[in-house]
Amino acid sequence: xxxxxxxxxxxxxxxxxxxxxxxxxxxxxxxxxxxxxxxxxxxxxxxxxxxxxxxxxxxxxxxxxxxxxxxxxxxxxxxxxxxxxxxxxxxxxxxxxxxxxxxxxxxxxxxxxxxxxxxxxxxxxxxxxxxxxxxxxxxxxxxxxxxxxxxxxxxxxxxxxxxxxxxxxxxxxxxxxxxxxxxxxxxxxxxxxxxxxxxxxxxxxxxxxxxxxxxxxxxxxxxxxxx
Amino acid sequence: xxxxxxxxxxxxxxxxxxxxxxxxxxxxxxxxxxxxxxxxxxxxxxxxxxxxxxxxxxxxxxxxxxxxxxxxxxxxxxxxxxxxxxxxxxxxxxxxxxxxxxxxxxxxxxxxxxxxxxxxxxxxxxxxx
Numbered sequence: 001x002x003x004x005x006x007x008x009x010x011x012x013x014x015x016x017x018x019x020x021x022x023x024x025x026x027x028x029x030x031x032x033x034x035x036x037x038x039x040x041x042x043x044x045x046x047x048x049x050x051x052x053x054x055x056x057x058x059x060x061x062x063x064x065x066x067x068x069x070x071x072x073x074x075x076x077x078x079x080x081x082x083x084x085x086x087x088x089x090x091x092x093x094x095x096x097x098x099x100x101x102x103x104x105x106x107x108x109x110x111x112x113x114x115x116x117x118x119x120x121x122x123x124x125x126x127x128x129x130x131x132x133x134x135x136x137x138x139x140x141x142x143x144x145x146x147x148x149x150x151x152x153x154x155x156x157x158x159x160x161x162x163x164x165x166x167x168x169x170x171x172x173x174x175x176x177x178x179x180x181x182x183x184x185x186x187x188x189x190x191x192x193x194x195x196x197x198x199x200x201x202x203x204x205x206x207x208x209x210x211x212x213x214x215x216x217x218x219x220x221x222x223x224x225x226x227x
Numbered sequence: 228x229x230x231x232x233x234x235x236x237x238x239x240x241x242x243x244x245x246x247x248x249x250x251x252x253x254x255x256x257x258x259x260x261x262x263x264x265x266x267x268x269x270x271x272x273x274x275x276x277x278x279x280x281x282x283x284x285x286x287x288x289x290x291x292x293x294x295x296x297x298x299x300x301x302x303x304x305x306x307x308x309x310x311x312x313x314x315x316x317x318x319x320x321x322x323x324x325x326x327x328x329x330x331x332x333x334x335x336x337x338x339x340x341x342x343x344x345x346x347x348x349x350x351x352x353x354x355x356x
Contacts, residue, residue: 112240116237120244120245167236
């Protein structure tokens with residue numbers, strides 16, 4: 001928004017790059033924080049960094065999600081000193097399978113699926129991918145699969161939590177004028193709830209959000225962000 | 228109320244997907260991943276192996292422990308404790324042991340029953356899909 005005489009598409013591209021860098025930075029931070037948290041078993045992690053991959057997926061599409069996931073794993077592992085250690089391979093395989101499932105689901109079911117559905121699929125993919133690589137490369141003992149059900153249950157729960165967090169983050173971000181152009185392309189829970197409003201008035205104050213958003217930033221069209 | 232507001236964030240598709248995946252996870256708890264039916268019963272009394280028998284031959288027998296004889300049965304490819312002189316009868320409540328690695332123990336009578344080996348022609352296996 002500082003430069004005035006630029007092509008809006010160029011501006012949009014730069015803005016996307018800047019936001020992706022921010023997402024990656026945040027994802028690396030979450031990755032590191034999660035590594036520092038004590039956990040009962042090495043693989044029981046929430047995968048909080050996936051919130052940022054989800055956000056990138058819903059804002060900028062599958063390529064952005066891949067960029068966030070892969071950069072986060074590489075940079076995060078580099079920072080933590082686990083790059084190319086066995087744990088890194090587990091992290092990478094989990095991340096790749098999760099992103100594969102998430103982008104696949106996004107492409108296939110886009111108008112219907114929301115961040116929570118995508119997130120749960122990704123979490124289960126993460127768990128499955130990690131266990132598969134652990135079995136192929138590290139322990140190769142059949143009793144490893146005894147952990148699978150517990151592991152999947154944990155992934156399911158953390159997937160729901162991450163999905164809700166991503167949905168909240170998306171709602172928050174789309175209030176900002178920088179994302180006004182994207183608002184038309186991604187149907188998010190704010191709009192969904194607004195649509196549902198006539199039918200159920202259960203969630204009282206929350207559908208006031210879109211209204212406030214529009215009032216705050218009147219130019220809700222192509223010119224947004226250009227002075 | 229906060230939970231209901233969060234639930235509103237899911238699309239209808241999300242809810243069905245969540246239900247299906249939860250069922251899948253539930254089913255995965257019931258599947259015996261990577262554990263095949265065992266081949267032999269090995270029984271230790273007071274840390275010494277006192278008895279070993281194949282799991283596919285039905286029989287009933289008794290093992291002597293400090294409290295008295297514990298009666299066991301091998302039938303249908305599983306081993307179970309029929310009767311034991313211990314006070315709480317936990318070992319009887321443990322039910323059947325049929326898969327490799329399963330364990331029955333009667334701690335008061337110091338008897339440990341293990342299922343070992345893998346039966347030939349074992350049933351399905353997750354990894355062969």
